Amino acid sequence: MPELVFFSGTMDCGKSTLALQIQHNRSARGLQGMIYTRDDRAGEGKLSSRLGLATEAVEVADDLDFYDHVVQALTAGGRVDYVIVDEAQFLIPPQIDQLARVVDDLELDVFAFGITTDFRSKLFPGSQRLVELADRVEVLQVEALCWCGARATHNARTVGGQMVVEGAQVVVGDVNRPESEVGYEVLCRRHHRRRVTAAGARAATLSPDVLPVD
């Protein structure tokens, strides 16, 4: 049975790498996929992994109807055996419904990859709809780690190395950016709740709250 699968995890846990591996393994067996992404860091129409691999992809905007797009490709004589969508958190909820229709009416597997929650630990609307509609939600096995060594489960946005909780939900960016830039850092829930980033923890170690008194 074809499925809508949501591969989910924090930033930097290997989602795009897995998308590229699924694409590679299937195309090596002669299957043809439609590859979609939205706002990949590498630029328009690219699905890229931090391991250095990338592939061409259809850049998605709000007005793209996935069902119509796949039907058009088939009607034009193209072959579509499966669908891959990266950065699926950026999709609008009706597009997730369209992906479910691709599975049910066109009988194609759809593999969607994305982060579940934003820097405030709130669901992205697209991810929420995926959790609601997916046949399966798969959490990636390679653990991203918090600076403390615990499994990272949350995404923090950082400015000057410090975690921020105000701002737009969507700001395309990356982990391991210079502290002067807006960036992201993955944290365990404990440190996300306490807003302690790696830089914050280092600073606290260097300047203890209570100085020794003679």
Ligand SMILES: Nc1ncnc2c1ncn2[C@@H]1O[C@H](COP(=O)(O)OP(=O)(O)O)[C@@H](O)[C@H]1O
């Ligand atoms: N130099 C490296 N050597 C080995 N693995 C790396 C290296 N750089 C990144 N990775 C792996 O790539 C993962 C990030 O992959 P990517 O597909 O870009 O993540 P995501 O799409 O989830 O943000 C990291 O968690 C790490 O496992």
Ligand SMILES: Cc1cn([C@H]2C[C@H](O)[C@@H](COP(=O)(O)O)O2)c(=O)[nH]c1=O
């Ligand atoms: C937490 C969070 C992330 N983003 C952006 C930052 C990146 O461009 C992508 C995630 O990409 P990845 O391949 O999973 O690393 O999402 C955002 O816009 N808002 C956020 O709150």
